[in-house]
Amino acid sequence: MRRVRTIVSGSSGNATLVGVGGHFIVIDAGCTLRALCAALRDLGAGLDDISAILLTHEHYDHVKGLGPIVRGTRAEIYASEGTLAALDNDDKLPSGMIYRLLRAEQEIDLPADLGVLPFAVSHDAAEPLGFVFSQGEHRLGYMTDTGQVEALARQNLTGCGRVILESNYDPQMLRDGPYPYPLKMRIQSRQGHLSNFAAAELAHFLIEQGVEQITLAHLSQENNTPAQARRTFRQYLTNRSVDWSLEDNLTIAPRLQASAALAW
Template identity: 40%
Template structure:
């Protein structure tokens, strides 16, 4: 399996998980034209995409979704709350699309992939993350959550690779330009995971999760360097440069791959 970050951050999010017989896309937070361009740069054939999984309905995760689904003629999977919001309020067209409801804690299959949605804690209708498995390989995708609950931690600890939110540095957020109401939202249990919170997850993982991509970094309240330093502190003796990657808004490029390979 290979997990490639095409975009990560407040301006748009999208990753592709490719397996032996196909691929799935998680979120479509860029325009369809830009997503297809980034797939081409990353060497991903759009024709291999079997379906799109959506974590929640915020614009930086579904901006290009409606057009992309119609262009690729592929189904979308999301929770009932996310689908209802997307279909009733966010779509830009009334042309039919194929959509399926998934339920947190209930596994389902897409081709050779086994998908397990799990609940996250974010100010959206019914947000979720995903565990994607093929054979014995497991990749976890967990962003846009204010906290990591024990059930979430247990699921992630059993993965071979994880895309994990490390959104903000608390000091940069406190001293930054955002209004106090937005700062409270970001810090809340239904906001975004801070660098120290992400580091606490990594500390719990210890040596059990071989590869981690730190994702959804704020361009205003964080830096890749700060996220990496905090992650290094969390992993301690288990830290290895090759083990942790920081995803950026520009995504994976030939000279700077942001990938998990299993």
């Protein structure tokens, strides 16, 4: 059984569970150990069932629970060289743990015949990554925290049955919102975050390539709403006569609570 479940998703924290059989992978450690335990317990699993922790990058909302989580699981930590160096420079790497290097476009093998292909994304971090998980013919894509969609990232996500995709902000809400001008510029830069429109554009491409299910993640609390993200997707796909049911195939990751467990 292949399952994926976001634990938290947004600027206040990010963490996701990927399960294959009785093995689980944690993507990012931006939640509490208690929240992780609760999300596992609902799936009939526990901390001993976690075999790896994968980090996309070093920003606080993705690693704030790293210490307690790695001490609670004793799982190996996988991250890019740049991410590990940035965490080490900030004295945020828990001691006594096993760290494994991830390199973009070099697939690794994890328990339960789970393949993981890291790929580069465009964000203002040291060496950020997205991931494609594969088991046999089944593929799950994961990409958040990117200001643009690189050609190689688009290529890697092609063929995934389910994709978890950033849809961070609505441009009008960002322009009219309370953020200071430099932060607004950072968010909408090529090394910032993906807008609803850009996410819908990528989704359109992936739907044409056969993606079946999409989960929107990392929605901004201040500059987006689930309703606005859905509205943008519906308008974009309707204007292009795309035959794809949002009601059946599009989900949105909750910000502060775990999502349902979704098959992939």
